[in-house]
Amino acid sequence: MNSSGPRRTLTDPFGRTVKSLRMSITNRCNLNCIYCHNEGDHGSTGEMTVETIANIVKAAAEFGVDRLKISGGEPLIRKDLEEILSALPPLKDVSLTTNGTLLRGRARSLKEAGLDRVNVSLDTLDPGKFRMITNCKRDILPIVLEGIDEAVEAGLTPVKINMVLLKDINEAEIEKMLKFTKGYNGNVILQLIELMNFRDTAPYHVDADLVEEELLQHATDVTTRTMHHRKKYFINGAEVEFVRPVDNTEFCANCNRLRVTADGKLKPCLLVNDNLIDVSHASPDELPGLLQFAVSKRVPFYGHDTYRQEK
Template sequence: MITPHRTEFLTDSYGRTIKSLRMSITDRCNLNCIYCHNEGSIGTTGEMSVETISNIMHVAAGFGVNRLKISGGEPLLRKDLEDILVSLPPFKDVSMTTNGVLLRERAQSLKDAGLNRVNISLDSLNEGNYRHITKCKGGIFGKVIDGIRAAVDVGLTPVKLNMVLLKDVNEFEVEDMLSFAREFHGDVILQLIQLMDFGDVACYHVDVDEVERELELKAGCVQVRELHHRKKYLIDGAEIEFVRPVDNTEFCANCNRLRVTADGKLRPCLLVNDNLVDVSHASVEEMSDLFRLAVSRRVPFYRKLKEI
């Protein structure tokens, strides 16, 4: 499919122009993490075909979207992931978030198919802790570590390690994770992630303000990323970012991302389920109008909270 030439961009009523898509290609997962929110999904049926995914992405590219993050569930459970990557239009950046369990065997083929980099979930370097968090069997932890090393070896970099902070579970492991990241000489970045309010997880919430204060004290340099005004801390040769998607108005105010569910619905906001737009059976021509409809429904989540 040839991407139509357009000068139109998708800008919502709050002045936020869509430049990025996050697409779930499956709800299936081979782990069962205690905090998982499944991309905000409330349950879907079926998965999009390669053709449908390609059509969605070509339409998005026609509106100026130039970045894609592939997610799940666990995207590596789809054996046609390489076919999906090959079918995409040329983007500035194509990344994927994965738990890394199946990554070692496919890192090279994913790179060859057009994947630029990966985010890998790793909440603990203690195998017992890891098994508790992911509810997995023995042997999985080692596969994840091998997947990280394989990703670095083939150039899926920078690899970002996603560590969801959990009170009394892994909050004391940040220094160990930083030491692990340093082993890769800049090819691995640690991302600390605030726990989101899905399910019965209140007991795991960490004081994120205190975490940021500690990072600032230790950092030799603090930078601010343009997207979401997210801070990056450089600590003794390791880079660490802190992601606060919930109690952070700037996260919403600077959001330039539209999401796509595994069954083909455009999701204007991760934290809202009542404004989705189904494009799974739409023609390419119809998709353009459905994209416009989805963007017209975008309201910053922090604003909706104020109205409650």
């Protein structure tokens, strides 16, 4: 990319310019969390090659896309993840979301291959609750905690802890988790996540408004992220962000992200599944046009009935 910047952008019909990709590199996962919305099928193994992944990211980078979040399934299941990272073009930020069970012993090699930071799913610090939430019979919580330690030591910071709030399970652990993240001296940030409405999750939903009221009462400072319209609370030296993934039309209105499924389909909108574009076998010359086509199919925000009826 030359110093004058990209000549073209991926701008949708509603003026939103895509600046980041969220790419699933596998649908496989080694856990089976009670709230998982199965962004991918645990049994599926149809995955993009290193070359395909690199070609998609390189094509997007030519349009000014400079951020990449790698997800799954559990992306660390792929043994060639370091190879994938090494094949990417220069980007402003490359991050990874993981359940942390395979992070121990690999954090440094990921950093050396080009990873900038990680998000680690950690809903509880209680071993029994951890086993129940993840449907894992073994006590693997210590392994996850060691992985977080190694990620901080390797410089994959800030490490963001994703804590999905679950009624009558972990909602009383927020203070404990804040104390845990504070112990890393600013290198670890807590993200409290409202449960998405997938599968039979209604009994686990917490009152998000009450949680935010409690955070506000204890915060010494509050800021708001522009894109997500999420509030960040600073409490006794700890930083916590509250994530509302459902019914957030302001998030959609400011969305600058294009998603890529593990089997190589461009997904213009998170909760819309009838406009995917298959690029799994596209050549490098075909990819720019397919990216532009996918972005042209983005809707203003999910559930905008008037727009969808007009289309």
